[in-house]
Amino acid sequence: MKSVFLLQWQRFRRAPVMMLSFLIMTIIFVALLAGNNPAERPAILAYADDSLPESEAEDWVASLNKAEEFNFQLMSEKDVREAVAAGDAPLALRLMDGNYRIVLAADDMGRFVLEAFLNRKYREELRFQQVEQQIAGSDIRTEVAGLMEEPPLQVTTTTLEGTEEFQYDNQLQLLFGMTLFFSVYTIMFSLMKIVEEKKYGTWNRLILSPVGKWEIYLGHLAYSFAIGYFQIVTIFILFKYAFHFDVGDRFGAILLIIACYTFAIVALSMLVMGLVSRPQQLQAVVPIIATGMAMIGGAFWPIELVNSNMLLAISKILPITYGLDALKGVAIYDRSWQELSEPISILLLIGVVCMGIGINLMERRTY
């Protein structure tokens, strides 16, 4: 196993460009995209249209600002429109009676985040208003707020949607999403050496030697794991210390999650290679899998913004979904080990299942 493992490093040193390019691309993407967006609350210009009296508009803005996610600033319609037209603000908010519109100058990623936020807030607020109208005189707001602080029934849910308030951290979303996304390439392409060995006949030389078949597989798997793990950890360390990204204080937990995620992707690669046996086909299939998985699993934009039930259902079988969930769980929400154990054990389960099926498929083809 050791010789097979070391051989892969020797081969990597001779032709490192492709593997390193994934590492470098991640760094460039994250640094460029995150650099544009400072971590402070984004300011959103807002104006009230004729259907909404000025005083009510002020109430709305105050209530929206309470969530401390965006910094809404109420201005006159003319000023807002000018700012948007001049390109000073990519988007703005138009407040109406019980409703809102987002005014968009250009397509902006932030729009989805804003929309999700407003959607939730408006629904909450309108429900309160409805109840207030029906039970006149009662102070339902204070009552509900009180109950929220001291609920009569304590329910903790740790599903992906969770009970936590959705918090959007652009820097970490980019860092985690891009890193996990590009690492899929590194891991799959490095494990593709198995398929190449089978094609070019060196695999047979290994089989004929006294080295056992399991050792050969383990040598390759260990290499793939090591290079994938190394890539992710390097990037995280770089952004934590050089770019001062706030990934929380639990770096040990992050290292553990990365290990589980890397294992799951290595195993998934095995499964893919069990299904697709030719190197050229794999060259085409790997980008499809990496990109598809990243889109559905929430690596490009937060999964909280996905509404389609079908996509959400698919995301439930993708390791990247759980990898991101666990990483954000540590870095953003500071979840307990007990809560983290769910995504982590699902990652390990996906790993074991994929590895089992993958090796079986590969071995069946030999005879």
Added chain:
Amino acid sequence: MLETEELKKVFKGKTAVEGASLYLDKGESVGLLGPNGAGKSTTISMISTLLKPTSGDVRLNGKSIIKNPSEMRRILGVVPQEIALYGELTAYENLKFFGRIYGLSGKALEGAIQRSLELVGLAERQKEIVKTYSGGMKRRINIAAAMMHEPEIIIMDEPTVGIDPQSRSHILEMVRQLNHEKGLTVLYTSHYMEEVERLCDRVYIMDHGKIIASGTKEELKSILSSEETVWIELDRPYPAFFKDLQSFKVIKQAVETEKGIKLILPKGSRILGEVFQASERHQVEIINVNVQKPSLEDVFLHLTGRKLRD
């Protein structure tokens, strides 16, 4: 020392090898000959424990190797048909790795590398990256890699395809030496008759997955002892003339090539007069006619009605 019994391999309903029985005695050099797709590589893979036969058995010194391949693998060197090397590494690094997986290390490993490199005559160029080698040099390292653990039996699958004549004769001479001087048992696969005629004591001829003839070179040629080969050299193909010749009752086989026509017929057929008459009828210009002793190539032609290479 090695024998196979009724080896059969079916790939998804397609029979690649059927009823292949052959044997190898210690120190022998045996050729396995056949056209493309005959089933040579498949047979070799089964013998070298890389492929499980659908049915039949392979025995080493009387013991089946199908359930228990380790003894066979220890004494076996396989030179695959493809270049099975790591292209981005040097020849030295490749050999070092293949020695290491056989448990060699230190002085023994270094010794084995240099011995193998000298054998194939590439000791001076061992530090070069394999990818940059010529086809012939790659083939030679491909052989050296199979020699690292000093095997007793070496199985070579078309080790000379697609290389320059110089490398080719180097390889042939090397195999002959290994066999004659070191006493290595050799199973040599090829679709070049000349190579097998030059290297091998005994020959198996395969076609369509079956062994259609076997024996020493002399035995095989004696299949044609009652026949002779007439070679008619022409300046260009004459289809009508060829058709005319084919209709002659005494001619057993007739093959047309770019340069002429080959006929196999019973000894003493006295056919030349009629051939010349036909050539006048078709206004054919005959450059040369000669009556040859049969070669293995002719044996193959006789057995299958086809040429070995098209």
